[in-house]
Amino acid sequence: xxxxxxxxxxxxxxxxxxxxxxxxxxxxxxxxxxxxxxxxxxxxxxxxxxxxxxxxxxxxxxxxxxxxxxxxxxxxxxxxxxxxxxxxxxxxxxxxxxxxxxxxxxxxxxxxxxxxxxxxxxxxxxxxxxxxxxxxxxxxxxxxxxxxxxxxxxxxxxxxxxxxxxxxxxxxxxxxxxxxxxxxxxxxxxxxxxxxxxxxxxxxxxxxxxxxxxxxxxxxxxxxxxxxxxxxxxxxxxxxxxxxxxxxxxxxxxxxxxxxxxxxxxxxxxxxxxxxxxxxxxxxxxxxxxxxxxxxxxxxxxxxxxxxxxxxxxxxxxxxxxxxxxxxxxxxxxxxxxxxxxxxxxxxxxxxxxxxxxxxxxxxxxxxxxxxxxxxxxxxxxxxxxxxxxxxxxxxxxxxxxxxxxxxxxxxxxxxxxxxxxxxxxxxxxxxxxxxxxxxxxxxxxxxxx
Amino acid sequence: xxxxxxxxxxxxxxxxxxxxxxxxxxxxxxxxxxxxxxxxxxxxxxxxxxxxxxxxxxxxxxxxxxxxxxxxxxxxxxxxxxxxxxxxxxxxxxxxxxxxxxxxxxxxxxxxxxxxxxxxxxxxxxxxxxxxxxxxxxxxxxxxxxxxxxxxxxxxxxxxxxxxxxxxxxxxxxxxxxxxxxxxxxxxxxxxxxxxxxxxxxxxxxxxxxxxxxxxxxxxxxxxxxxxxxxxxxxxxxxxxxxxxxxxxxxxxxxxxxxxxxxxxxxx
Numbered sequence: 001x002x003x004x005x006x007x008x009x010x011x012x013x014x015x016x017x018x019x020x021x022x023x024x025x026x027x028x029x030x031x032x033x034x035x036x037x038x039x040x041x042x043x044x045x046x047x048x049x050x051x052x053x054x055x056x057x058x059x060x061x062x063x064x065x066x067x068x069x070x071x072x073x074x075x076x077x078x079x080x081x082x083x084x085x086x087x088x089x090x091x092x093x094x095x096x097x098x099x100x101x102x103x104x105x106x107x108x109x110x111x112x113x114x115x116x117x118x119x120x121x122x123x124x125x126x127x128x129x130x131x132x133x134x135x136x137x138x139x140x141x142x143x144x145x146x147x148x149x150x151x152x153x154x155x156x157x158x159x160x161x162x163x164x165x166x167x168x169x170x171x172x173x174x175x176x177x178x179x180x181x182x183x184x185x186x187x188x189x190x191x192x193x194x195x196x197x198x199x200x201x202x203x204x205x206x207x208x209x210x211x212x213x214x215x216x217x218x219x220x221x222x223x224x225x226x227x228x229x230x231x232x233x234x235x236x237x238x239x240x241x242x243x244x245x246x247x248x249x250x251x252x253x254x255x256x257x258x259x260x261x262x263x264x265x266x267x268x269x270x271x272x273x274x275x276x277x278x279x280x281x282x283x284x285x286x287x288x289x290x291x292x293x294x295x296x297x298x299x300x301x302x303x304x305x306x307x308x309x310x311x312x313x314x315x316x317x318x319x320x321x322x323x324x325x326x327x328x329x330x331x332x333x334x335x336x337x338x339x340x341x342x343x344x345x346x347x348x349x350x351x352x353x354x355x356x357x358x359x360x361x362x363x364x365x366x367x368x369x370x371x372x373x374x375x376x377x378x379x380x381x382x383x384x385x386x387x388x389x390x391x392x393x394x395x396x397x398x399x400x401x402x403x404x405x406x407x408x409x410x411x412x413x414x415x416x417x418x419x420x421x422x423x424x425x426x427x428x429x430x431x432x433x434x435x436x437x438x439x440x441x442x443x444x445x446x447x448x449x450x
Numbered sequence: 451x452x453x454x455x456x457x458x459x460x461x462x463x464x465x466x467x468x469x470x471x472x473x474x475x476x477x478x479x480x481x482x483x484x485x486x487x488x489x490x491x492x493x494x495x496x497x498x499x500x501x502x503x504x505x506x507x508x509x510x511x512x513x514x515x516x517x518x519x520x521x522x523x524x525x526x527x528x529x530x531x532x533x534x535x536x537x538x539x540x541x542x543x544x545x546x547x548x549x550x551x552x553x554x555x556x557x558x559x560x561x562x563x564x565x566x567x568x569x570x571x572x573x574x575x576x577x578x579x580x581x582x583x584x585x586x587x588x589x590x591x592x593x594x595x596x597x598x599x600x601x602x603x604x605x606x607x608x609x610x611x612x613x614x615x616x617x618x619x620x621x622x623x624x625x626x627x628x629x630x631x632x633x634x635x636x637x638x639x640x641x642x643x644x645x646x647x648x649x650x651x652x653x654x655x656x657x658x659x660x661x662x663x664x665x666x667x668x669x670x671x672x673x674x675x676x677x678x679x680x681x682x683x684x685x686x687x688x689x690x691x692x693x694x695x696x697x698x699x700x701x702x703x704x705x706x707x708x709x710x711x712x713x714x715x716x717x718x
Contacts, residue, residue: 034500042462042646045501049637071649113496116540282503 014209015226016084022223023086027104030112031119035230036085037109043071044078048087048101052110057091057098119231123239124273132275135238138264142277145261146200147314149207154178154188154196154317169256172214173207193350196318197358204279207260220249228253232262232276233283240266240273296362300337302375308333309364321345322355337378342385352386396436397423403430408449415445463504464643465585467578468495470520471512472551473569476605482629487604488547490632492540497641499523508581509543510574511550514567515557517574520546568668571611575599596620600640604629610659610670617658624653665692 015026015036026032037045050066051058067075079099082088087105091098126132133141153173177192188196195203212225228250235241243265246254254274258265262280266273297310298319306323308315311331319325322345325335345355356379363373372379403409409430416422416434419441425432434442470491477484495507509521521543582597598621601612608625616623626635642650661670664685675684680694690697 037500038502042643043649045462046642046646046650049497049501049641050634052637053634066651067649068651074649113493113500116496 014212016086018223018226020086024102024104026223026227027102027108029227029231030108031234032227032230033105033109034112035233036087040081040085041074041078043067043074044081047078047082048109051099051101052106052113054101057100059096059098061096063099119234121235121241121245123236124242124271132238132240133264138238138275138277141264142261142279145259146204146279147312149260150196150203151314151317154192169211169214173210175210188348191349193321193345193348194354196321197350197354199361200279201282204260204283211256220252224249225253229283232257232280235276235281237276237278237281240275243272243274296364296368298359298362299364299367300359300374300378302377304337304378304381306335306337308335318358321348322350337382339385342382343389346386346389352382356382395423397433398436398439398442399431399433400442401431406430408446411449412442412446416442462643462645463502464498465506465508465582466495466498467508467510467581469510469512469571469574469578471569471571472547472554473512473514473567474551474555475514475567476569480604482604482632487632488544490636492543493633494636494641495521497637501641501643508578510577511547512569512571512574513550513554514569515554516550517570517577518546518550518553519577520550575615596644598622598644600624602626602636602640608659610661610663613655613658614660617655622652623655 015023018026027036037048040048047063047066063079064072064075079088083090087102088099089102091100153170154177177195178188195206198206208229212222212229215225216222224247243251243254254263254265257263257280258274260279261277262283263274263276266275297308297315299307299309301307306319308319309332310316316325316328316333319333319335322341323335323337324341325333327334342352342355346352356374359374360372367373400412403412409427409432413422413425413432416432416438419438421435421438421442423433423435468491472484477487480487495509498505498507505523507521507523508519511518511520579597597619599615599619600621601609601616601623603609603612603623603625613623615621622639624635624639626632639652642652659670661672662674662683663669664671664674665682666684666686666688669685671683671685675687676682677684677691677694677696677698679696680691682691682693684691688698
């Protein structure tokens with residue numbers, strides 16, 4: 001099966017790819033330092049804090065002493081990440097390389113830890129702001145906006161209302177996720193299927209990444225947008241912030257963010273404000289976080305029947321990807337996981353692991369407490385059905401026949417074996433199959449022998 | 451004297467319960483003033499909250515007469531998740547600490563004199579462990595959480611109790627040499643989340659003192675008397691067990707000579 005994977009890379013990869021000058025400007029903001037610190041692997045976070053008050057450069061060896069032998073690979077990953085984000089500066093000396101924290105980052109993080117950070121934006125006083133939505137209402141709103149957007153993304157006909165994103169913007173989001181042939185309805189690509197099965201945070205990062213990459217073409221500075229988004233994640237969920245505290249390009253962005261469900265726009269008699277939702281405040285959290293998981297809704301039984309307590313069209317579409325939906329009641333979707341439906345999914349590029357992960361992550365609270373949340377016989381069978389399609393493995397090869405003498409045959413087969421390319425041989429008939437990769441080498445070897 | 455943090459595990463997320471020793475008898479004679487100590491600790495707490503959005507910090511003050519919670523980062527002040535901001539955290543923590551010290555001092559006036567000037571560490575440890583149990587029972591993720599107890603010890607002597615506690619629970623025990631750099635010690639040794647600890651080079655216990663301490667004087671002893679009901683240890687013979695109240699019989703030597711007369715074959 002083709003293993004196409006869209007890895008919704010952490011936002012930080014995008015940050016890391018900014019030019020050095022812009023990154024330096026970003027690091028002047030304490031909150032961005034904090035967001036970047038939080039995005040690092042755990043060991044890297046530790047190293048930053050340990051080196052926070054060390055002003056002398058440290059040698060590679062002394063850094064290695066911090067970690068045990070078991071952790072040397074994690075150590076390397078952490079160091080690489082720090083260098084990639086330009087948090088750690090490499091000073092090449094003649095004897096050995098030394099490392100030092102980037103001064104801007106260091107100073108600002110120190111200030112942040114000792115004095116704490118204060119947002120430049122204050123929430124509006126409650127007497128000016130009319131009835132604010134409760135946290136539950138806000139969550140529901142965010143969820144609804146996001147689902148609507150997703151539905152429109154994958155099939156514009158299904159959405160109840162269209163977002164204010166221009167059609168060109170939607171096309172950019174759909175790039176890579178949908179494929180359209182002439183006179184046909186757009187179909188999801190393999191990446192599109194995988195996108196749907198990812199969890200909300202990962203999907204959000206993907207969309208935001210596309211949005212920001214596109215903004216450069218529209219003349220808006222990427223670094224500014226990134227800084228604004230990161231700052232947004234430190235605002236308080238549910239509090240109102242005045243729109244007049246935003247710069248022009250930030251105000252333009254706010255409207256788009258409202259469509260995605262990151263903020264809610266409201267207006268009073270004289271003022272207009274925005275309220276960050278949980279989707280926004282969870283932006284600075286890493287992709288593996290579990291708090292962003294919404295409540296699960298799927299129950300899978302050992303007889304392969306599936307009950308999904310949801311009324312969302314999006315959920316129905318997702319379940320249709322790999323199961324046979326049988327009934328749809330006002331609050332319940334009943335279906336079954338069958339061989340045909342799974343084969344259908346596999347053909348579309350979805351892997352068994354993705355399906356199983358989706359079922360596990362969205363397990364209904366009643367079954368989520370049990371281990372395993374999805375019955376083992378179901379998960380095993382899904383994997384078996386996947387391997388069914390992989391029964392035959394194909395390797396490009398060349399077939400050699402009619403060797404003039406046994407010696408040449410044997411030297412050729414030894415040669416192939418040494419190079420790890422011997423797939424099959426029959427000593428009696430003096431025939432062998434050799435991997436295509438070493439075909440050229442074999443030819444030279446055989447020519448040399450003559 | 452010491453501050454012992456206890457931690458919980460879920461990926462990189464930590465719940466750190468810090469037990470701060472506020473015993474005035476110790477702090478009045480310590481080289482590091484309590485204020486300076488607090489500034490190091492507050493920065494340490496802030497760092498833990500910065501590392502991960504889901505990290506939680508709880509501070510329990512271990513006093514001379516009482517123990518109490520003085521800070522819990524999960525309690526919303528303004529229906530927000532981000533209330534661990536330094537200025538807010540500082541002021542509420544310091545205020546509660548002041549109230550606590552005042553109350554603790556008041557309780558001293560009612561106490562009879564002559565008590566050993568030690569902090570109620572066992573009380574605050576129990577409070578910490580109960581809190582952790584409650585969190586886990588509502589989380590339903592790990593039924594038996596692993597709670598290592600780290601101890602950071604300041605002071606002249608060594609604490610066998612803390613060494614043993616850290617060793618048995620898999621935590622780290624350390625006595626910082628240079629108290630000016632306390633923050634660096636706290637960051638390097640005590641701020642590691644549970645998962646990373648298996649990869650990091652942390653101070654290992656060298657020669658933990660495993661001897662028991664007697665319940666009456668808190669001295670470490672090698673030989674002593676044990677109550678057969680509750681297993682409390684005493685260094686000298688008592689008529690009654692101070693923990694469970696069971697009455698002890700005569701001392702071993704007297705009892706043997708008494709039963710000798712009854713037995714046919716005398717036992718030595």
